[in-house]
Amino acid sequence: MRKFKEFIVEKLILICGIASIFFVILIFLFLLKEGLAVFKTVSLFKFLLGKNWYPISEPPQLGILPLILGSLLVTLGAAIISIPIGVGCAVYIAEVAPTQTKEILKAGIELLAAIPSVVLGFIGMVTLVPLVKNVFHLPTGLTALSGSIMLAFMAMPTIVSIAEDALYSVPKSYKEGAFALGATRWQTIHRVMLPAASSGILAAVMLGVGRGIGETMAVMMITGNAAVIPHSILAPVRTLTATIAAEMGEAVVGSEHYFALFAIGIVLFVISFAVNVTADLFLHKRQ
Amino acid sequence: MAKIITKDLNLWYGGFHALKNISLSFESNRITAIIGPSGCGKSTLLRVFNRMNDFIEGLRQDGEVLIDGVNILNGKTDLVALRKRVGMVFQRPNPFPLSVYENIVFGERIHADSVNQDTLDEVVENSLKSVLLWDELKDKLNKSALMLSLEQKQRLCIARVIAVKPDVLLMDEPCSALDPQATMRIEELMRELKNNYTIIIVTHSMQQAARVSDDAGFMLLGELIEFGNTDQIFTAPHDKRTEDYITGRYG
Numbered sequence: 001m002r003k004f005k006e007f008i009v010e011k012l013i014l015i016c017g018i019a020s021i022f023f024v025i026l027i028f029l030f031l032l033k034e035g036l037a038v039f040k041t042v043s044l045f046k047f048l049l050g051k052n053w054y055p056i057s058e059p060p061q062l063g064i065l066p067l068i069l070g071s072l073l074v075t076l077g078a079a080i081i082s083i084p085i086g087v088g089c090a091v092y093i094a095e096v097a098p099t100q101t102k103e104i105l106k107a108g109i110e111l112l113a114a115i116p117s118v119v120l121g122f123i124g125m126v127t128l129v130p131l132v133k134n135v136f137h138l139p140t141g142l143t144a145l146s147g148s149i150m151l152a153f154m155a156m157p158t159i160v161s162i163a164e165d166a167l168y169s170v171p172k173s174y175k176e177g178a179f180a181l182g183a184t185r186w187q188t189i190h191r192v193m194l195p196a197a198s199s200g201i202l203a204a205v206m207l208g209v210g211r212g213i214g215e216t217m218a219v220m221m222i223t224g225n226a227a228v229i230p231h232s233i234l235a236p237v238r239t240l241t242a243t244i245a246a247e248m249g250e251a252v253v254g255s256e257h258y259f260a261l262f263a264i265g266i267v268l269f270v271i272s273f274a275v276n277v278t279a280d281l282f283l284h285k286r287q
Numbered sequence: 288m289a290k291i292i293t294k295d296l297n298l299w300y301g302g303f304h305a306l307k308n309i310s311l312s313f314e315s316n317r318i319t320a321i322i323g324p325s326g327c328g329k330s331t332l333l334r335v336f337n338r339m340n341d342f343i344e345g346l347r348q349d350g351e352v353l354i355d356g357v358n359i360l361n362g363k364t365d366l367v368a369l370r371k372r373v374g375m376v377f378q379r380p381n382p383f384p385l386s387v388y389e390n391i392v393f394g395e396r397i398h399a400d401s402v403n404q405d406t407l408d409e410v411v412e413n414s415l416k417s418v419l420l421w422d423e424l425k426d427k428l429n430k431s432a433l434m435l436s437l438e439q440k441q442r443l444c445i446a447r448v449i450a451v452k453p454d455v456l457l458m459d460e461p462c463s464a465l466d467p468q469a470t471m472r473i474e475e476l477m478r479e480l481k482n483n484y485t486i487i488i489v490t491h492s493m494q495q496a497a498r499v500s501d502d503a504g505f506m507l508l509g510e511l512i513e514f515g516n517t518d519q520i521f522t523a524p525h526d527k528r529t530e531d532y533i534t535g536r537y538g
Contacts, residue, residue, distance in 0.1 A: 171381070173377060173379060173381035174381060174383055174384070176339065176377065176381065177377065177382075177383065178383070178393070179339065179342075179370070180337060180339060180370055180374065180375040180377075180448075181370065181371075181374070181393060181447065181448065182366075182367045182368070182369075182370035182394065182397065182398060182451065183367075183393075183397045184367060184397075187397045191383075191396070191397065192383050195383075195385065196384050
């Protein structure tokens with residue numbers, strides 16, 4: 001009887017373990033099945049590098065280059081903003097802040113991570129967008145820059161907490177060694193701690209940026225959603241994610257438009273997957 | 288000549304009285320060993336001399352520690368200058384995750400206002416020569432220091448300290464991670480280095496203290512029980528507790 005119980009529990013756990021992989025495979029297969037169909041009408045090359053996204057004109061033009069560039073521009077802007085602030089914040093929390101400040105800051109960062117992206121988008125829409133419009137004298141504040149700034153807020157918690165972990169896991173003996181040689185606190189941080197934690201910090205950056213690429217709601221609300229190739233960060237853009245979210249509702253099931261949206265999903269999947277694998281490689285290198 | 292003198296040194300970690308009225312002096316160009324069972328305060332004492340205890344919260348100390356006649360325990364002490372003069376070698380070799388070369392020039396880079404490539408090369412060669420690593424490592428200067436053997440790492444750490452040109456070398460159980468042969472060679476190195484430095488070594492190994500030191504102090508529960516010439520301490524200790532410890536009755 002006891003053996004039977006063991007057997008049941010063991011198999012149940014096995015099923016739970018396999019389930020997640022099974023569902024990932026199912027989702028991926030579905031994505032492939034629906035997405036690849038678009039390549040019957042448009043070549044991969046034309047799809048990725050086509051400059052026009054007019055999915056409902058006749059015949060439809062399904063070039064996603066403006067969307068890819070939109071996503072990259074917003075994400076790159078977010079990375080440029082969030083990396084220095086995030087890493088700086090992690091260094092401050094891990095190395096400089098007194099215990100009490102550290103606790104308050106960490107709680108603050110966690111709270112930032114807990115804000116739903118639609119709320120951030122809404123706040124951005126009523127505060128940041130008019131600000132960008134007035135500061136740069138633009139016809140509209142719905143720009144890639146606005147999206148970048150809001151996205152930076154979303155990437156920051158990930159960057160801070162993982163980079164902070166990386167700094168904590170640097171052996172204490174390195175720090176002692178540097179101080180014993182007469183290094184100041186800043187010299188110790190930039191000559192020993194940061195190089196020693198570099199792979200973990202890189203992983204933090206990759207994961208933070210990865211989160212940015214997949215983000216949908218906030219960028220859809222504040223980037224203006226113009227599917228044209230952006231010529232500056234002050235122009236409205238449309239991201240890959242926003243395109244799917246905005247158009248899936250009106251795409252006719254089985255149409256080329258519908259298949260193209262799934263193909264965009266594949267592109268997003270490939271990008272996120274590549275970013276996560278790279279981050280993982282850095283994390284494992286650390287251990 | 289006395290290099291370091293402590294007068295009525297007391298130290299507390301919060302409510303714990305870790306060093307009790309320590310008064311002794313360390314001579315230049317000699318090796319002084321501090322022995323005693325774990326937790327007797329010997330490492331704490333060593334870390335007073337380069338103020339490494341400062342990082343511990345709730346630390347309180349009074350009394351005087353004079354290095355070349357200057358009290359280093361007051362608030363005005365320039366810690367960077369102090370640690371440049373008083374170098375430390377740790378229990379576990381702790382080279383930085385940088386190249387052999389960068390480990391050695393670390394001190395030069397942080398202390399010099401401007402660095403000159405020729406000076407750096409010279410520092411690396413001289414420091415590695417003085418720890419007898421030059422021949423082994425001269426072709427591997429750009430390799431990561433983490434690839435070295437434990438003994439090489441510890442020698443590298445000594446070279447890294449020497450490169451800063453200190454007067455005093457503090458060694459906190461420098462051989463405890465090494466095998467007997469490596470230990471022997473590091474001890475030889477210490478004998479050679481004492482011509483130029485004041486060396487203070489903390490060790491839990493009485494044999495090591497007997498082999499390597501000129502003077503020795505025995506500590507127990509935060510007190511300095513006995514201090515004197517190593518031969519005298521090991522052959523004719525005045526205090527019953529010292530005798531009990533070195534004859535292995537406890538510890």
